Amino acid sequence: MPTMTVKRRARIAAALTGAVAAVALSFGGPAYAENDPTVAIDSNNSDSIESPAACDGHSDDFRFRFYYHSNYQGAWVNVGHPVYDLTSLDFGVGHTAPPLRFCPGTGDGSGQQAANNSASVYNWYDGYCANVYYSAGYRGPVDHFGPSSGGNLSxxxxxxNRSINFTHC
Structure with a gap:
């Protein structure tokens, strides 16, 4: 039986190493668990926006932030789903919540509603673009923010600003 050459054994070992790495990656996924912000919340999931995590410093479920002032200053609130109307959060028949508000204790503007009170934003999502709209219902003039970007609203x-929606980009 002929013996393998050193080069051939090295090529086979490299191929096997690559195959094992590919299988490991297919099960491992990324180191964080970024949610899909394009999924609209439903009436059974009101905790999504009313959740205290919306006021956490950083969350995998809330990776978009509205700021009260320009240049990422003042109070802020995190969002992780499309919001049809920031002034009237609707979770289905019989359950409406007050307007989305800037988080308490986060600076000038805390407690104020985020709708028509935001001057800058930041999008921490890696694979999603955020679209901030002038009117409720994702209508009117819009500012687009790509992944891992932000800035002052136009x-x-x-x-x-009255609504926000997300898209794959």
Missing amino acids: GTLNNN
Whole structure:
């Protein structure tokens, strides 16, 4: 029986190492568990927006942030799902919540509603774009923010923001 050459054994070992790594990656996934912000919440999931995690410093479920002032200053609140109308969070028949508000104790503007009061935003999502709209229902002028980006809202949307939606990008 002929023996394998050293080069051939090295090529087989490299191929096996690559195959094992590919299988390991298919089961491992990324080191964090970023949620899918394109999924709208339903009436049984009101905890999504009312959750205290919306005021955590960083969360895998709430990776978009509205700021009260320009340049990421002042109070803030995190969002992790499309919001049809920031002034009237609706979770189905018989369950509506008050407007989305900036988190308590996060700076100037805390406790104020985020709708029509935001001047800057940041999108921490890696694979999703955020779209901030002038009007409720994802209508009117829009500012787009790519993954891991943010900035001041445009002159049209500065303190005139009513809804947010997310897309794959």
